[in-house]
Amino acid sequence: MSTGARPRSFVDLFSGCGGLSLGLMKAGWRGVFAVEQSPDAFKTLKHNLIEIGDHNADEPHFDWPGWLEVRPFEIKEFVQAYRRRLRSLRGEIQLVAGGPPCQGFSFAGRRTGNDPRNELFRYHLQVVDLVRSDLVLMENVQAIDTAFGASKQREKKCRGRPRKSYAKRIRETLEEHGYAVQQHVLKAADFGVPQFRPRYFTLGIRRDLWRGEELPDLLGLLFKIREGFLLARGLPVDRPVTVFEAISDLSTTGKQLVECKDEDSPSGFKEIVYQGPESAYQKLMHENMDGRPLNSLRLVNHRPETVRRFQEILNTCRKGVQLSDEDRVRLGIRKTAITPLAPDQPSHTLTTLPDDLLHYAEPRIHTVREHARLQSFPDWFEFRGTYTTGGDRRAKECPRYTQVGNAVPPLLAEIVGEALLDILDGLVMRRSSRSARGDRGRITSQCRGSKNGE
Numbered sequence: 001m002s003t004g005a006r007p008r009s010f011v012d013l014f015s016g017c018g019g020l021s022l023g024l025m026k027a028g029w030r031g032v033f034a035v036e037q038s039p040d041a042f043k044t045l046k047h048n049l050i051e052i053g054d055h056n057a058d059e060p061h062f063d064w065p066g067w068l069e070v071r072p073f074e075i076k077e078f079v080q081a082y083r084r085r086l087r088s089l090r091g092e093i094q095l096v097a098g099g100p101p102c103q104g105f106s107f108a109g110r111r112t113g114n115d116p117r118n119e120l121f122r123y124h125l126q127v128v129d130l131v132r133s134d135l136v137l138m139e140n141v142q143a144i145d146t147a148f149g150a151s152k153q154r155e156k157k158c159r160g161r162p163r164k165s166y167a168k169r170i171r172e173t174l175e176e177h178g179y180a181v182q183q184h185v186l187k188a189a190d191f192g193v194p195q196f197r198p199r200y201f202t203l204g205i206r207r208d209l210w211r212g213e214e215l216p217d218l219l220g221l222l223f224k225i226r227e228g229f230l231l232a233r234g235l236p237v238d239r240p241v242t243v244f245e246a247i248s249d250l251s252t253t254g255k256q257l258v259e260c261k262d263e264d265s266p267s268g269f270k271e272i273v274y275q276g277p278e279s280a281y282q283k284l285m286h287e288n289m290d291g292r293p294l295n296s297l298r299l300v301n302h303r304p305e306t307v308r309r310f311q312e313i314l315n316t317c318r319k320g321v322q323l324s325d326e327d328r329v330r331l332g333i334r335k336t337a338i339t340p341l342a343p344d345q346p347s348h349t350l351t352t353l354p355d356d357l358l359h360y361a362e363p364r365i366h367t368v369r370e371h372a373r374l375q376s377f378p379d380w381f382e383f384r385g386t387y388t389t390g391g392d393r394r395a396k397e398c399p400r401y402t403q404v405g406n407a408v409p410p411l412l413a414e415i416v417g418e419a420l421l422d423i424l425d426g427l428v429m430r431r432s433s434r435s436a437r438g439d440r441g442r443i444t445s446q447c448r449g450s451k452n453g454e
Helices: 018-026 039-050 074-079 083-088 121-130 153-160 167-174 218-232 242-250 280-286 305-317 326-330 368-374 390-396 400-406 411-453
Strands: 009-013 030-035 093-099 137-139 179-187 199-205 255-260 270-272
Touching: 009 121, 018 030, 018 039, 018 093, 018 411, 030 039, 039 400, 074 083, 074 093, 074 121, 083 121, 083 199, 093 326, 121 137, 121 167, 137 167, 137 411, 167 179, 179 218, 199 411, 218 411, 242 280, 242 368, 305 326, 368 400
Parallel strands: 009 030, 009 093, 093 137
Antiparallel strands: 137 199, 179 199, 255 270
């Protein structure tokens, strides 16, 4: 981790339940506030990263300002209500980070150019404009760099000009406002997360703070510090962390089952009695628990026919590979995306749908805690709200599985945070150097003036 008494404050927009914020704060950044519109996700964020309780007393949390209500905010409402406050923060916020909603871009969902959420990145850029942060970080799905198709009428209007992806629009807007921009696809599995999860990161660096030299390359810097980062956490350097290493201690095999104790869960569900971590990754995730019970261990109550079908998948289908059309026909499965995980590989990318992935050895889907492990959320991080939702409520609610699936893996966010601190160090050094040169120039000029006046 970088050290030194220098400003290093950030705000997190579209924060979700707090995966990106947690990683940045673990890296040494000071969290000022976060903006999230979902009451469910904000409840989890507030419980873990704003309020202090027995579970997080020794963990980082936001230094929340007194002028901002501690509640969910829709981003447009927030910017309109606090425009003056945001402008007054110039010089105090070094990083504006966040992940604008990705559902309209993702190939895993109903990708559509008409989704109004696609335009929410503009409010992120408005906040950047207001606070004039040194750095800007935006995370999204890879498909944000793929242009949407257009209607024939639109094609005639474009007259052969190539359509722009939203990633390119973001780049161009940041460049217009004085930022040098780089965009990279980062794979979470490269940095200790037991999940492939490729994600598209945009980094903007204020051009006036880094003049005359080549800008630092985020991807190159990440791989430069990668080995030390992983070794310091007891994680392998020459291979990714596997599913087995991530969640084998959470299996039901050989465990006592008891009634689920979660206050947000109705009766009739079971959970395991946790016996302790086994692998290096599990021990890392279990740090600072001090014997406290794990949150979100509730097992799903599958119907007997579902259990039989899942068992047949485990017995007859390749693990780590999405079911083929032939397999789905043979098994009578209509769902198009279902993958039994392989224990000796990282997980496929988690989505917001818990039944996209099957446990590698047991005929069931994962618990929320198992999904959290695959996302690198530490065991002390407790989720709040309902576990699942459906029907019309899906557009309004953000249950626990969705909170986890939408999050930036905290371990990935942590190493990105360390790299950004190194970049910030460079900005501060150059700023100090320019200031020193300016002082020397003024002193020289004054001396010359004195001699001329003698």
